[in-house]
Amino acid sequence: MPQGEFGPVSPIVVLTAIGLEYEAVRAHLVAPRRVIHQGSWFEAGEVTGSGRQVVLGEVGPGNLRTAAFAEQGRARFEPRAIIFVGVAGSLKPDVKLGDVVVADKIYAYDGSKQVSSAVFARPAAWEPSHDLLQTAKHSLRGAAWTDRVQKSLFRSDRQPEVHFKPVAAGETVLNSLDSPLRERLTTVFNDAVAVEMESAGLAVAGILGKVDVLAIRGISDCADGHKASADAGGSQRIAAAHAAAAAMTVIAALPDDGGESDATARDTGPRQGSPGAPQSLRQTNKADRNSVVNAVQNGNQTVHYGSRAAER
Numbered sequence: 001m002p003q004g005e006f007g008p009v010s011p012i013v014v015l016t017a018i019g020l021e022y023e024a025v026r027a028h029l030v031a032p033r034r035v036i037h038q039g040s041w042f043e044a045g046e047v048t049g050s051g052r053q054v055v056l057g058e059v060g061p062g063n064l065r066t067a068a069f070a071e072q073g074r075a076r077f078e079p080r081a082i083i084f085v086g087v088a089g090s091l092k093p094d095v096k097l098g099d100v101v102v103a104d105k106i107y108a109y110d111g112s113k114q115v116s117s118a119v120f121a122r123p124a125a126w127e128p129s130h131d132l133l134q135t136a137k138h139s140l141r142g143a144a145w146t147d148r149v150q151k152s153l154f155r156s157d158r159q160p161e162v163h164f165k166p167v168a169a170g171e172t173v174l175n176s177l178d179s180p181l182r183e184r185l186t187t188v189f190n191d192a193v194a195v196e197m198e199s200a201g202l203a204v205a206g207i208l209g210k211v212d213v214l215a216i217r218g219i220s221d222c223a224d225g226h227k228a229s230a231d232a233g234g235s236q237r238i239a240a241a242h243a244a245a246a247a248m249t250v251i252a253a254l255p256d257d258g259g260e261s262d263a264t265a266r267d268t269g270p271r272q273g274s275p276g277a278p279q280s281l282r283q284t285n286k287a288d289r290n291s292v293v294n295a296v297q298n299g300n301q302t303v304h305y306g307s308r309a310a311e312r
Contacts, residue, residue, distance in 0.1 A: 006044075006053045006077075007053070009051070009052065009053070009080070009256050010077075011044065011052075011053040011054060011055050011077055011079050011080065012053070012054050012055070012079055012080055012081050012082070012083060012251050012254070013054075013055045013056075013057065013070070013073040013074070013077055013079040013081070013082040013083070014054050014055070014056050014057070014082075014083050014084075014085055014247065014251075015056075015057050015059050015066060015070060015073070015082065015083070015084050015198075015202070016057070016058050016084070016085055017058070017060060017062075017086050017198055018060075018061065018087075019058065020236055020237055020240050021058075021085060021086045021087065021240045021244070022056065022058040024085070024150075024237075024240040024241045024243070025054075025056055025085055025244045025247065025248075026045075026056060027150060027244070028048050028054075028148065028244060028248045029043070029045030029046065029047065029054060029056065030045050030046045030047075030048055031045055031046070032044060032045035032056070033045065035055065035076075037073075037076040038072060038076075040069060040072050040073075041057070042055050042056060042057045042073065042077075043055070043056045047248050047251055047252055048148075048248070050248075050251065050252035052251050052252060052254065054251060055073060055077050055079065057073060059198070061197050062171060062197055062198065062201070063169060063171065063198055063199075063200045063201030063202075063204075064201060065198075065201070066198040066199075066201030066202050066205070067201035067204050068201075068205075070201070070205035070206070070209070070213075071205050071208070071209055074205065074209040074211050079211060080212070080254065081129075081132055081211065081212040081213065081214065081254070082202065082205070082211055082213045082214075083132075083213070083214045083215070083216060084198055084199055084202045084213070084214070084215045084216070085216050085217075085243050085244055086196065086198065086217055086218070086240065087196075087217060087218050087219070087220035087236050087239040087240055087243065088194040088195060088196040088217035088218070088219060088220065088239075089174055089175075089194060089195045089196070089219070089220070089221050089222065089223030090193065090194055090219045090221070090222045090223060091185060091192055091193055091194060091223060092193045095161075095163055095193045095194065095219055096219065097219055097220065097221070097222070097230065097235050097238075097239070098158065098219060098235070098239060098242055099160050099161045099162070099218070099242075100140075100160060100161070100162045100163070100216065100217065100218055100219075100242050100243055100246045101162075101163045101164075101165060101167060101193055101194045101216070101217045101218075101219065102136045102140070102162060102163070102164050102215075102217075102246070103128065103165070103166060103194075103214070103215040103216075103217070104127065104128065104133060104164045104166060105125055105126070105127050105166035105167075105191075106125065106127075106166070106167055106169060106199045106200060106202075106203045106215060107123055107125050107166060107167070107168045107189050107192055107200075108123060108124040108125070108169055108200035108203075109121075109123055109168045109169070109170045109184065109185060109188070109189055110170045110171060111123050111124060119184075121184070123188065123189070124200070125166075126203035126204075126206075126207070128212070128213060128214045128215070129212035129214070131212070131255065132212050132213075132214040132250075132254075133164070133214070135255070136164070136214065136216075136246075138253070139249050139252075139253035140162045140246055140249060140250065144249075145162075145245055145246055145249040146159070146160065146242075146245065148244075148245035148249055149241050149245040150245075153238050153241035154241075160242050162246065163193055165191065165192070165193040165194075166189070166192045166193065167192055167194045167195070167215060167217060168185055168189045168192040168195045168196075169195075169196055169198060169199040169200035169201075170200070173227075174195050174223040175223055175224070175226075175227040176223070176224070176225055177224050177225060194217055194219065195223055196215075198215075199215040214250070216243050216246050216247045217239075217243055218238070218239030218241070218242040218243035218244075218246075220235045220236040220238075220239035220240070221235060221236075
């Protein structure tokens with residue numbers, strides 16, 4: 001990465017598989033600029049309401065593409081982390097359309113040994129880094145993250161839930177309740193709540209490149225034979241918007257490269273009321289162009305959302 005290209009804090013690389021996922025993330029970037037590396041196109045911009053820089057890329061579907069593209073992004077931008085944002089199919093009845101799944105484990109379900117009378121599973125599994133998962137769990141508490149969802153894509157009839165659960169990644173689009181793959185996922189990967197096609201490649205790239213990774217998915221269908229009708233009803237666009245909003249919330253809350261952020265840093269000096277303590281607290285307010293006010297007082301950050309929240 002050229003010296004000083006992104007200032008003192010390393011960027012976050014965000015990868016997507018398809019165009020509508022890419023556009024959902026791009027909508028959150030201020031003045032994105034094009035960067036081309038070894039034939040791969042990226043766009044870099046600042047997350048709205050945050051000083052954090054994001055480098056965005058569209059890789060196409062599949063784990064192999066994702067692994068290769070993620071390594072290109074790692075080598076070129078030396079990111080703080082790589083996050084995959086996209087849609088997925090639900091495997092559980094309580095994980096509903098529009099919900100968000102943050103993968104606390106990633107399964108590669110394709111590995112197996114087949115003999116004449118049986119198939120023996122040989123899966124692989126990875127967990128995300130502790131600090132990325134902790135940041136996600138704390139920043140996505142409650143409903144404040146939905147204020148980042150584009151107004152036209154927010155469904156006020158049901159508050160989307162955020163699930164911290166395993167996902168299963170392979171090379172197959174699942175759209176059946178009674179296929180051999182569905183049975184395999186149910187019996188061998190029973191705790192997986194969503195199925196998709198890229199996170200295993202992301203995990204491998206993270207291990208080899210020694211970079212933290214996280215997968216954030218919006219549920220666009222139930223992998224139950226009705227995918228086409230769900231997609232036609234706009235479920236993919238809604239799911240992508242929810243996943244993008246959740247991802248931008250996590251990125252905005254990430255500690256800097258030294259391990260602290262405005263939202264999590266604590267004053268190590270004298271406590272209020274103790275000898276040598278300051279007589280008053282200092283508060284700094286920063287408002288972005290979308291009326292998001294970040295108030296930092298005594299090391300605690302409060303985010304106030306303006307007219308967007310009132311419109312809902």
